[in-house]
Amino acid sequence: MIDRSERIDVPKGKWDRCEGCGHMLFHRELQENLFTCPKCDHHRRINARTRIEQLCDPESFEEFLKDLVPTDPLKFKDRVPYSERIKAQQDKTGETEAVVVGKAYIRGRPVILAVMNPAFIMASMGSVVGEKITSAIERATDEALPFVMVAASGGARMQEGMVSLMQMARTSAALARFDDAGGLYIVVCTDPTTAGVAASFASLGDLILAEPKAMVGFAGPRVIANTVKQELPEGFQSSEFMLEHGFVDRIVSRTDLRKEIGRIIDYCGK
Amino acid sequence: MNNSTSTGTAMASASAASYLEFEKPLYRIHLEIEQLERDQLDGGRDFSKDLKDLRQRLKQMTKRLYSHLTAWETVLVARHPQRPLSPHYLGTMVRDFCEIHGDRLYGDDKAIITGFGRIGPHKVIVIGHNKGRDTSERIACNFGCAHPEGYRKALRAMKMAEKFGLPVVCLIDTQGAYPGIGAEERGISSAIAVNLREMSRLKTPIVCCVIGEGGSGGALGIGVGDRVAMFEHSFYSVISPEGCAAILWRTGEQRKLAAESLKLTAKDLMRLNIIDSVIKEPMGGAHRDPMATAASLEKYFTDSLRDLKRYKVDTLLRKRYERIRGLGSFFEKASENAKEPVESKPRSPSASDSKISVKSGSRSMTGMKRSSQPAS
Numbered sequence: 001m002i003d004r005s006e007r008i009d010v011p012k013g014k015w016d017r018c019e020g021c022g023h024m025l026f027h028r029e030l031q032e033n034l035f036t037c038p039k040c041d042h043h044r045r046i047n048a049r050t051r052i053e054q055l056c057d058p059e060s061f062e063e064f065l066k067d068l069v070p071t072d073p074l075k076f077k078d079r080v081p082y083s084e085r086i087k088a089q090q091d092k093t094g095e096t097e098a099v100v101v102g103k104a105y106i107r108g109r110p111v112i113l114a115v116m117n118p119a120f121i122m123a124s125m126g127s128v129v130g131e132k133i134t135s136a137i138e139r140a141t142d143e144a145l146p147f148v149m150v151a152a153s154g155g156a157r158m159q160e161g162m163v164s165l166m167q168m169a170r171t172s173a174a175l176a177r178f179d180d181a182g183g184l185y186i187v188v189c190t191d192p193t194t195a196g197v198a199a200s201f202a203s204l205g206d207l208i209l210a211e212p213k214a215m216v217g218f219a220g221p222r223v224i225a226n227t228v229k230q231e232l233p234e235g236f237q238s239s240e241f242m243l244e245h246g247f248v249d250r251i252v253s254r255t256d257l258r259k260e261i262g263r264i265i266d267y268c269g270k
Numbered sequence: 271m272n273n274s275t276s277t278g279t280a281m282a283s284a285s286a287a288s289y290l291e292f293e294k295p296l297y298r299i300h301l302e303i304e305q306l307e308r309d310q311l312d313g314g315r316d317f318s319k320d321l322k323d324l325r326q327r328l329k330q331m332t333k334r335l336y337s338h339l340t341a342w343e344t345v346l347v348a349r350h351p352q353r354p355l356s357p358h359y360l361g362t363m364v365r366d367f368c369e370i371h372g373d374r375l376y377g378d379d380k381a382i383i384t385g386f387g388r389i390g391p392h393k394v395i396v397i398g399h400n401k402g403r404d405t406s407e408r409i410a411c412n413f414g415c416a417h418p419e420g421y422r423k424a425l426r427a428m429k430m431a432e433k434f435g436l437p438v439v440c441l442i443d444t445q446g447a448y449p450g451i452g453a454e455e456r457g458i459s460s461a462i463a464v465n466l467r468e469m470s471r472l473k474t475p476i477v478c479c480v481i482g483e484g485g486s487g488g489a490l491g492i493g494v495g496d497r498v499a500m501f502e503h504s505f506y507s508v509i510s511p512e513g514c515a516a517i518l519w520r521t522g523e524q525r526k527l528a529a530e531s532l533k534l535t536a537k538d539l540m541r542l543n544i545i546d547s548v549i550k551e552p553m554g555g556a557h558r559d560p561m562a563t564a565a566s567l568e569k570y571f572t573d574s575l576r577d578l579k580r581y582k583v584d585t586l587l588r589k590r591y592e593r594i595r596g597l598g599s600f601f602e603k604a605s606e607n608a609k610e611p612v613e614s615k616p617r618s619p620s621a622s623d624s625k626i627s628v629k630s631g632s633r634s635m636t637g638m639k640r641s642s643q644p645a646s
Contacts, residue, residue: 230451
C-alpha cells in the first residue's frame with residue numbers, strides 16, 4: 001500500500017511546479033488543463049470531487065450512499081488505532097470513505113459512476129468501498145445504465161484484513177450479474193491502480209481505458225524486485241506496459257476522457 | 271500423478287526439525303522417550319511404565335499446547351514443512367485422480383494442479399495449489415505461487431466441470447500469486463479477476479477449503495464458491511504477517527502482533543462470517559496424522575456436495591450470490607443529525623458489531639461438529 005497522498009493536495013499559491021518536468025505553471029492554467037502538464041503531459045493525481053467535476057456534465061452528479069462510514073471490524077491493533085486513522089483522513093479530505101458513487105451524465109449520456117479517491121488512504125479498499133461499488137453495480141443493473149469506474153487504489157485495506165479481501169469477490173460477483181444483464185462496463189485506470197483492486201473490478205471492464213503513465217499492476221515493484229533479484233524493465237507496470245501486453249484497450253489523456261467515454265457509450269450502450 | 275513423495279507420516283520419524291519453536295517442551299519429552307528406549311535396549315532393564323507415563327505426558331502437553339495456539343503459532347503450523355499438501359489429498363481423499371495440464375494459452379503452471387477425480391460418491395473436478403515437498407519440486411512449482419497460466423488452467427477446468435455437470439473442489443494452499451515480471455506481463459491481475467467473476471456464476475457447485483496457507487488474492491483466485499472451509503490450524507490473510515509488520519511497524523519483528531491483529535485464524539474468520547466451517551485437525555496438527563486429516567476433509571466435501579447437489583442451478587447461483595454479497599459487510603450509517611460522521615472514541619463492542627449484511631441461512635458452526643473426529 002503506497003501512501004503518497006500529500007502529493008495530491010494542490011498548493012494554494014498562484015504558481016505551481018509540474019511534478020513531471022519541473023515546468024512552472026500558473027495554477028489556473030493547470031486547473032484549466034485538468035491538472036495535466038501542457039508541456040510534458042504529466043497527469044497529476046486528483047481527488048474524487050475534482051474528477052467528478054471534470055468528467056460529468058455540470059450539476060448532473062447525484063451521489064448515493066454518502067452516509068456509509070467504516071467500522072473497525074477487526075479492532076485492529078496498530079501504532080495508531082484504525083478508527084483514528086479513518087477520522088484523520090475524513091478530516092483531511094472531507095469525505096467519509098475512499099470512493100464516491102452516484103448517477104451522472106457524461107456528454108448527455110446517463111451513467112452510474114464510481115470514482116475512487118487516492119487522497120483517502122490511497123483509495124485502499126475496505127468494506128465500505130466494496131459495499132458502495134457493489135451497490136452501484138447493482139443499481140446500474142437495475143436501471144440498465146452503463147457503469148463507469150474511475151479506478152485508483154493501493155489495494156486492499158490491511159486494517160480490515162480478510163474483510164477487505166472479500167470485497168474483491170463481492171464486486172466481481174456483482175459484475176458477473178451486470179455482465180449477464182448485458183450492461184456496459186467501462187474502467188478508467190488512473191495512477192495507481194494496483195493489487196486487490198487491479199485483481200478484481202478494475203480488470204473486468206468491457207473496455208479498459210488508462211490515463212498516460214499511470215501505475216497499473218498487481219504486485220508491488222519492490223516485492224517483485226526482491227523476488228526476481230533483477231532490475232525491473234523501464235516503464236514496468238505502467239499504462240503503456242499494460243497496453244503493450246494486451247490488458248488495456250486505450251490510453252486516453254484526461255482532457256479527452258469525456259469524449260472517449262461518450263463515444264464508447266454510443267457504440268455499446270443501450 | 272505420482273504422489274508417493276508427499277504422503278510420508280511425520281510423527282513416526284519426528285526429529286528436531288519437525289518440532290516448531292513453540293513445541294520445545296514437546297521435543298524435550300520426545301528426547302527423554304528416545305533416551306529411555308535406547309537405555310532399555312542397551313541395558314535390558316524394563317522402563318515400560320516410565321515410557322507409558324512419558325507418552326501420556328507428551329499427548330497431554332500436545333493437547334494443551336494445541337488447544338489454544340496463538341495466531342502466530344497457527345501460521346507456523348500452517349507452514350509446517352511436513353504439513354500435508356494437495357498431492358497428499360489427491361492420493362488419499364481423491365480416488366482415481368486424472369490430472370489435466372495446461373491453460374491452452376501459454377503453458378502448464380505446476381503451482382496449481384487440476385484434474386478429474388472421485389470423492390466419496392461424487393465425480394468432481396479438483397483444483398489445488400501445490401507448494402512442492404522437496405527442493406526440486408518446490409522450484410518447479412514456485413513454492414505454490416501461481417502465475418496467470420495457473421489461474422487460467424483452473425478456469426479451464428472449472429468451465430469443463432460446468433459443461434459436464436461435475437462439481438468443483440478447490441484446495442487452497444499458497445503464499446500468494448507469484449510476484450514476478452512474467453506474471454505481470456501475462457496479466458496476473460486479469461487472470462485472478464476473471465476467476466472471481468466466473469466462479470461467482472459457474473453453473474455447478476463449488477466447495478473450497480484452505481488446507482494450509484491462504485495467501486490473499488492468490489488464494490481467492492480459486493477460492494470463491496458455495497461453501498468455504500478452513501482447517502483448524504490453517505490461516506487465511508489479506509497479507510502475510512511479515513508483510514503487514516514491515517508496512518505498519520517498518521520492521522518484521524512485529525509479525526506476531528501483526529498475525530494477531532489480522533484475525534487470520536479459522537476461528538476468527540468463522541466469527542467474521544467469512545468462512546462457513548472449520549474442519550478439525552488431529553491432535554498436534556495435520557502433519558501428525560495426515561491420513562486422519564484426509565478422512566476429515568473427505569467427509570466435509572462429501573457432505574457439502576450432497577447438500578449442494580440438491581439445489582437447482584438457479585437456486586444454487588442465487589444462494590451463492592447472497593453468500594458472496596454478504597461477505598465482509600461491515601459498515602454504519604452516519605446518523606443524519608450528527609455533524610461528525612464517525613466518533614473517534616473507541617466504540618463499545620455492541621455498537622461496532624452493528625453489521626448490516628445479507629446472510630444465507632446455511633452458514634453456521636455445523637461444519638465444526640459435522641467433521642469427523644480424527645483418531646489421535
